Amino acid sequence: MSHHSAIPGRPDLIRLGLGIVGIGTSGPLIALSAIPVSTLIFWRNLGGAIVTAPFAFRHKEWRNREAMKWAIMAGVLLALHFLGFFFSMRMTSVAAGTAITALQPIFAALFVKIGGGHIPSRAWLGMAISFLGVLLITGVDLHISMRSFFGDLVALACGAFSALYVMVGSKARKSIENTSYTTVCYFVCALTVLPIIVITKTPFFYFPIREWWIVLGLIVGAQILGHSMFNSVLKRVSPAIVSLIVFFEVPVAAILAYFWLGQSTPAGVIPGIVIILIGCSIVVIRTRPADEVID
Numbered sequence: 001m002s003h004h005s006a007i008p009g010r011p012d013l014i015r016l017g018l019g020i021v022g023i024g025t026s027g028p029l030i031a032l033s034a035i036p037v038s039t040l041i042f043w044r045n046l047g048g049a050i051v052t053a054p055f056a057f058r059h060k061e062w063r064n065r066e067a068m069k070w071a072i073m074a075g076v077l078l079a080l081h082f083l084g085f086f087f088s089m090r091m092t093s094v095a096a097g098t099a100i101t102a103l104q105p106i107f108a109a110l111f112v113k114i115g116g117g118h119i120p121s122r123a124w125l126g127m128a129i130s131f132l133g134v135l136l137i138t139g140v141d142l143h144i145s146m147r148s149f150f151g152d153l154v155a156l157a158c159g160a161f162s163a164l165y166v167m168v169g170s171k172a173r174k175s176i177e178n179t180s181y182t183t184v185c186y187f188v189c190a191l192t193v194l195p196i197i198v199i200t201k202t203p204f205f206y207f208p209i210r211e212w213w214i215v216l217g218l219i220v221g222a223q224i225l226g227h228s229m230f231n232s233v234l235k236r237v238s239p240a241i242v243s244l245i246v247f248f249e250v251p252v253a254a255i256l257a258y259f260w261l262g263q264s265t266p267a268g269v270i271p272g273i274v275i276i277l278i279g280c281s282i283v284v285i286r287t288r289p290a291d292e293v294i295d
Contacts, residue, residue, distance in 0.1 A: 075188025084158025
């Protein structure tokens with residue numbers, strides 16, 4: 001793993017740039033789709049696993065039990081993150097939900113502290129600033145509707161799962177190739193939500209062709225160009241740097257939501273988004289998440 005403050009090389013910056021665009025399409029596409037959340041998560045991740053599996057089989061890394069353990073754990077955490085994120089995209093605005101989910105590095109820093117790590121004072125200042133932004137957004141959304149307010153709370157929870165997902169994923173990526181990791185992670189994620197589909201008797205297959213085009217868009221854009229690109233750099237780039245780059249997802253998602261959904265962000269939410277991103281940036285810059293936090 002490279003130094004936590006090191007700037008990624010040009011190839012990794014290109015991958016991260018593609019990842020920003022890819023993952024930025026996720027929120028608007030989820031909001032556009034009428035497929036039930038658990039079913040949409042299943043097909044998105046199963047599709048991603050199918051795409052990466054042929055490349056993964058070439059590496060034959062399935063006997064690496066330590067890495068497989070982390071990859072499986074990451075898949076479960078990704079499913080929990082997706083459940084929160086998908087629901088929030090349909091309950092609150094894409095911009096607000098994406099911004100609150102971007103609190104990922106705040107939770108990563110808190111997990112470092114829980115694990116016995118040191119958090120610089122300026123990082124605590126960044127956390128306080130970010131949570132002021134959250135309070136501003138949730139206050140505005142509570143005024144708009146209770147549904148939007150609960151969507152914000154769900155986004156807050158999925159930010160925590162996102163932090164754990166990235167931290168655990170960086171563990172797996174130390175010793176296996178990206179395609180091996182993503183194949184296992186995505187497949188486990190799909191299997192994790194499958195019991196929910198079965199128990200709740202959620203519609204599984206018969207949807208209009210428009211919905212399947214959205215699923216394909218999520219697989220190609222958000223899953224392959226988004227998550228897979230971010231996962232591909234975790235072997236060389238610190239999770240802290242990846243978390244910082246992911247912030248750019250927020251304006252991309254907001255712009256796409258405006259053009260695709262006609263979803264304009266309430267004026268009171270915009271300052272909250274800016275405050276969150278400023279606070280999270282301070283945390284990322286001042287904190288070096290220790291890998292030992294999840295040993």
